[in-house]
Amino acid sequence: MKPNDVILHSVTKAAVVIILTFSIYLFFGGHHNPGGGFIGGLSTASGLVLLYLAFDIETVRTNIPIDFKKVAGFGVLLAIMTGFGSIFFDVPFLSQTFGHFDLPIFGETELATAVLFDVGVALAVIGTAITIILSISEDG
Amino acid sequence: MFNLFLMGCLFFLTLSIMAALYRVIKGPSMPDRVMALDNIGVNLIAGVAILSILLRTHAFLDIILLIGILSFVGTIAFARFIERGVVIERKHIQ
Numbered sequence: 207m208k209p210n211d212v213i214l215h216s217v218t219k220a221a222v223v224i225i226l227t228f229s230i231y232l233f234f235g236g237h238h239n240p241g242g243g244f245i246g247g248l249s250t251a252s253g254l255v256l257l258y259l260a261f262d263i264e265t266v267r268t269n270i271p272i273d274f275k276k277v278a279g280f281g282v283l284l285a286i287m288t289g290f291g292s293i294f295f296d297v298p299f300l301s302q303t304f305g306h307f308d309l310p311i312f313g314e315t316e317l318a319t320a321v322l323f324d325v326g327v328a329l330a331v332i333g334t335a336i337t338i339i340l341s342i343s344e345d346g
Numbered sequence: 347m348f349n350l351f352l353m354g355c356l357f358f359l360t361l362s363i364m365a366a367l368y369r370v371i372k373g374p375s376m377p378d379r380v381m382a383l384d385n386i387g388v389n390l391i392a393g394v395a396i397l398s399i400l401l402r403t404h405a406f407l408d409i410i411l412l413i414g415i416l417s418f419v420g421t422i423a424f425a426r427f428i429e430r431g432v433v434i435e436r437k438h439i440q
Contacts, residue, residue, distance in 0.1 A: 209430070214422070225415055232408060240405050249412065256419050259426060262435040343434040 211260065218260035225253035233328055234321075243324035247331030254336055263340065274340070278333025285326030288319060352400045356393060363389045380424045387417030 233246030257266050292301040304318035366389065369382035391413050398406040427433050 221418070228411055228415070240408055245412075249415065252415060252419050256422065258434050259419070259422050262437055264437050339434070344436075 214260050218256055222253050222257055225256065226250060229253060233324065236324060237318065237320070243327030244331055246324075247328035248335065250328070251332050251335035251339075254332075255339060258339070258343075263343070274333045274336040276333070278330050278337060281326045281329025281331075281333060283326070284329065285323050288322045288326065291319075349400065352396050355396050356400075359389050359393045359396070363393075376428055380421060380428065383424075384417060384421045387413060387420075391417075 229246050229249035232241035232249055233243060234241075236242030236246065254266075254270075257270075289300040292299060292303075295301075300323075302318060302320045302323070304316055304320070306314055307317050309315050363386055366382045366385045370379050370386070373379045373382060391410050394406050394410050394413065398404065398410075423433050
């Protein structure tokens with residue numbers, strides 16, 4: 207018997223957009239509000255897990271051709287590189303700085319190098335969570 | 347007065363969660379337990395909302411959306427496990 211998942215597929219297509227938008231909001235709001243790299247990465251991973259649940263591994267792998275083990279490794283590398291970048295300015299390891307810049311659309315914006323470190327944390331969390339879930343579900 | 351009203355709401359939400367918990371423990375079939383767990387998630391969302399009014403903060407509003415997302419994903423995973431026996435399929439049967 208052929209299973210019919212049309213309701214699940216339709217709801218997933220709408221819900222994944224909302225979940226990923228919410229995760230980006232959590233990620234960028236982490237400096238002044240509750241949130242940050244860890245919870246942003248985890249909610250991104252939960253959106254991807256919803257995709258894997260509604261569709262199957264092969265479909266998601268052909269549409270999102272990303273090796274999540276490399277994502278985890280690149281995240282850790284990025285976090286370490288922002289730590290080492292502070293050495294070139296004669297300040298201790300992992301020192302962070304920020305500045306106010308005049309961007310075209312956003313106006314005066316506060317940009318901090320802690321965001322780059324947070325990107326590394328979020329990528330490491332996404333890569334690790336998706337790798338764990340996919341490797342558990344292989345031949346389940 | 348208003349705080350008393352909110353405390354009463356929290357009390358009745360606790361009663362509702364305990365009723366759902368009875369269904370989780372006693373439920374004769376597996377779908378009963380899954381529905382009761384989903385109901386507990388909804389009641390937790392309401393409880394966090396009332397608590398954030400009671401504490402006069404908006405720091406918990408992200409948590410409300412997050413519990414909703416996690417409860418939804420968890421319920422979908424349980425439902426697929428009950429229906430198909432596998433949570434994440436390798437290849438969809440066309």
